[in-house]
Amino acid sequence: MDIFRILTRGAQVKQGKTKNDYSLKEDKHDDNILYQVEKETDFFHTKKHNTSVNNKEVAKDNQDDEDEIPPLELISEEDAKKFRNLHKSKVTGSDIPIPIGSFQDLIGRYKINKRILNNLIDANFTEPTPIQCESIPITLNNRDLIGCAPTGSGKTLAFIIPLIQQLNTKVDKNYGIRGLIISPTNELASQIFQELEILTKGTNLSISILSKSLANKINNKIINSNKYDIIVSTPLRLIDLLKTGNLQFNRLEQLIIDEADKLFDQGFAEQTDEILSHCNSTIRKSIFSATIPSGVEEMAHSIMKDPIRVIVGHKEGAAQTIEQKLIFTGNEEGKLLAIRQMIQQGEFKPPIIIFLQSITRAKALFHELLYDKLNVDVIHAERTAKQREEVIKRFKNGDIWVLITTDVLARGVDFKGVNLVINYDVPQSAQAYVHRIGRTGRGGKSGKSVTFFTKEDDKAVKPIINVMKQSGCEVKDWMENLGKLSKNEKKSIKQNEIKRKKISTVPKIIKQKRKQKQQMIEASKKRKAEIDN
Ligand code: ADP
Ligand code: MG
Numbered sequence: 110m111d112i113f114r115i116l117t118r119g120a121q122v123k124q125g126k127t128k129n130d131y132s133l134k135e136d137k138h139d140d141n142i143l144y145q146v147e148k149e150t151d152f153f154h155t156k157k158h159n160t161s162v163n164n165k166e167v168a169k170d171n172q173d174d175e176d177e178i179p180p181l182e183l184i185s186e187e188d189a190k191k192f193r194n195l196h197k198s199k200v201t202g203s204d205i206p207i208p209i210g211s212f213q214d215l216i217g218r219y220k221i222n223k224r225i226l227n228n229l230i231d232a233n234f235t236e237p238t239p240i241q242c243e244s245i246p247i248t249l250n251n252r253d254l255i256g257c258a259p260t261g262s263g264k265t266l267a268f269i270i271p272l273i274q275q276l277n278t279k280v281d282k283n284y285g286i287r288g289l290i291i292s293p294t295n296e297l298a299s300q301i302f303q304e305l306e307i308l309t310k311g312t313n314l315s316i317s318i319l320s321k322s323l324a325n326k327i328n329n330k331i332i333n334s335n336k337y338d339i340i341v342s343t344p345l346r347l348i349d350l351l352k353t354g355n356l357q358f359n360r361l362e363q364l365i366i367d368e369a370d371k372l373f374d375q376g377f378a379e380q381t382d383e384i385l386s387h388c389n390s391t392i393r394k395s396i397f398s399a400t401i402p403s404g405v406e407e408m409a410h411s412i413m414k415d416p417i418r419v420i421v422g423h424k425e426g427a428a429q430t431i432e433q434k435l436i437f438t439g440n441e442e443g444k445l446l447a448i449r450q451m452i453q454q455g456e457f458k459p460p461i462i463i464f465l466q467s468i469t470r471a472k473a474l475f476h477e478l479l480y481d482k483l484n485v486d487v488i489h490a491e492r493t494a495k496q497r498e499e500v501i502k503r504f505k506n507g508d509i510w511v512l513i514t515t516d517v518l519a520r521g522v523d524f525k526g527v528n529l530v531i532n533y534d535v536p537q538s539a540q541a542y543v544h545r546i547g548r549t550g551r552g553g554k555s556g557k558s559v560t561f562f563t564k565e566d567d568k569a570v571k572p573i574i575n576v577m578k579q580s581g582c583e584v585k586d587w588m589e590n591l592g593k594l595s596k597n598e599k600k601s602i603k604q605n606e607i608k609r610k611k612i613s614t615v616p617k618i619i620k621q622k623r624k625q626k627q628q629m630i631e632a633s634k635k636r637k638a639e640i641d642n
Contacts, residue, residue: 181210183242196239202417206250208242215274219249222277224311225270232307238263243419244395245271253413254395255406258421259428260547261523264397265304268365273305275363276338277312285360288339291384293371295343295494296501297521301367302341314338319346321494327355335360344372344380351387358387368520369396370405370540385412399547400425400540427543427580430550432557435570435577435588441610444533444561445477451559458528459484459510464545466534466606468515473612474533475513480623485511488518519544523551532560537603539572565609568594569602 183192189207193200212229215221229235237245240258247254248271258264268290276287290305292298302318309316317323319342326332327350334340334356340347350356366372372381394416396409401424410416427433438444451457465471468489475487486500486509503509505524512518519541527549536542542560549556562570574588594602 180213182214183207183210192242197422198239198243199420200243200417202252203415204250204252205417206246206252208239209237209246210242212237215245215270218246219274221274222312225274225277225308228308228310229270234266238267239421240264240419241267241270243421244268247417247419248272248393248395249274251393253393253416255401255409255413255416255418256395256397257401257419257424258397258399259426260399260544261428261430261551261553262399262421263552264367264399265301265523266308268367268395268397269301269305269308272339272363272365273309273312273314277309277314279313280338283333283335284338285335286337286340286356286358287360288363288365289347289358289361289388290339290341290365290367291344291347291372291381292341292367293343293377293520294517294522296497296518297368298341298343299498300521300523305339305341309339316341318342319350321346324350328353330355344377344384348380348383351384358389361388361392364388364392364394366394366396368398369409370398370400370402371520373405373408399428400543402540423579425539425543425576427576428547428550429580430553430555431546431580432555433546433577433580433582434557434559435573436559436561438561438563440563441612443563445612447561448478448531449481456529460504460507460524460527461511461529461531462518462524462527462548463511463513463531463533464519464536465513465515466537466609470534470609470612471513471515477612478511478513483511484509485513487513489515490517516541516545518548522548524548525552526554527551527556529556530558532558534607534609535560535562535566535569535573537569537606538599539576542573542576563609565607568598569607572599572602 183189184207186207188210192198192208192210209215209218212221212226212234216226238258239262240256241263244254244256244264244267248268256264256267258267272288272290280287290298290301292301298318302316305316315337316339317337319340323332324346327334334350347356351358366381371377390412394413396405398405401409406418422429436447438447448457463474465474468491471487471489475485478485486503488497488500492500500509500512501522504512516536519536521544530546530549532542532545536545546556546558549558560570560573571591571594574584574591578584578588
């Protein structure tokens with residue numbers, strides 16, 4: 110164990126001015142121990158900096174880098190082979206193009222638009238990641254693509270860069286939508302849109318996210334959907350517009366399905382199918398995810414033309430940057446105790462995301478941790494879009510340190526600098542596990558994940574242990590000897606939530622008192638507001 114961790118063990122912790130500066134305090138308060146995690150810095154580094162200085166420094170740094178290491182150029186099949194071995198990538202299909210070795214490669218080989226390249230440099234994207242090196246030339250060669258690469262490895266840019274390069278041509282005003290990106294959640298759609306905004310700056314492209322208000326305006330003929338070149342959307346909103354005929358895909362050239370295994374899975378498959386039925390079969394298609402099971406690949410083949418398949422790292426594996434840990438808590442009560450122990454031992458370092466299996470349980474844990482005076486908030490499907498947006502904003506800028514959620518946030522969302530993911534409840538499949546823990550250890554940074562399990566999880570924990578083994582995690586003897594689950598068992602775990610005891614250690618009487626106090630505060634605030642008015 111490293112010396113710093115030994116020194117900082119215990120309740121009174123004060124670190125120096127490191128990246129995630131924080132301090133922990135233990136306080137006695139009535140009969141309950143009150144834990145506070147104090148914030149000292151901007152976790153996610155999102156506070157405004159002096160950009161002119163930063164840009165100069167970045168430019169200088171880049172200059173220095175360029176002096177030292179020239180951009181990597183891959184010319185021959187032999188270069189490609191070496192590159193793929195190095196990054197443990199497997200690329201299969203016919204006529205596979207040679208990957209790019211640097212973004213500069215795109216100038217000579219694909220005459221990439223200077224603005225797009227400048228936008229990349231301005232955003233500090235200096236070197237392409239392996240999935241970007243492979244996907245960009247494949248798409249620019251107009252080929253269909255199945256792309257599988259670990260969480261946080263840059264799949265978004267892998268589809269955005271070639272998409273905007275191909276569509277950045279002059280067309281008539283109101284020509285029609287030519288590019289479509291679909292994502293399973295609004296949060297992910299808006300994140301993709303933000304990245305799209307950065308990269309299309311100064312180009313002729315008109316882009317939009319299909320928000321509720323835009324959908325209304327299109328339906329009420331206030332806005333013509335044809336004015337957009339590229340739309341990012343979740344499936345349902347799109348289908349509603351397609352059905353009314355107020356949005357059409359007769360000019361669509363490119364379709365990207367992000368988190369494809371989710372969008373081909375139960376609950377979404379029908380919607381995805383409906384969208385596909387509105388698209389001309391000749392359009393170019395890409396699907397991306399960190400987990401693409403063979404069934405999904407088969408479906409993809411049925412809608413694609415001679416696709417190229419790129420797999421970076423272990424198919425369906427967790428990102429190598431994540432340290433994974435499993436904790437047996439005995440029973441449900443043991444989970445809250447485990448969290449409190451982690452706090453005491455200095456292992457509860459914000460920003461943290463905690464996943465639970467249901468909305469009810471997420472709400473219950475939220476109230477429980479609020480009681481511990483931890484700086485928490487919760488996101489689940491019952492919260493309004495506005496509330497969800499607000500919580501995400503506050504989590505991103507460091508005002509909330511512990512975000513409690515359900516699988517609704519397990520996919521794609523990129524919070525920079527999450528230190529720890531806790532699976533309070535065992536995820537219901539290996540895929541769900543890989544995506545949940547993939548909220549940390551992103552963009553090459555390191556991260557940690559902890560999964561709690563109880564007696565009830567003896568079966569559900571097996572797929573998680575498999576992922577851990579594949580990732581090279583140290584596993585205990587008993588884990589080595591676990592039998593495999595049958596297909597039916599896996600299906601049953603995925604479809605049926607494990608029944609669990611309610612989350613609570615706070616006696617009812619204290620909860621009632623707390624509620625009364627809260628109601629009194631709210632009533633007095635209301636009264637004051639009425640008097641002020
Ligand atoms: P994925 O979709 O594979 O989970 P994302 O596309 O969300 O990953 O990217 C993860 C993070 O890495 C994001 O913060 C993104 O801005 C960053 N990133 C992507 N490509 C690059 C690059 N070429 N250089 C530096 N950072 C990158
Ligand atoms: Mg993604």
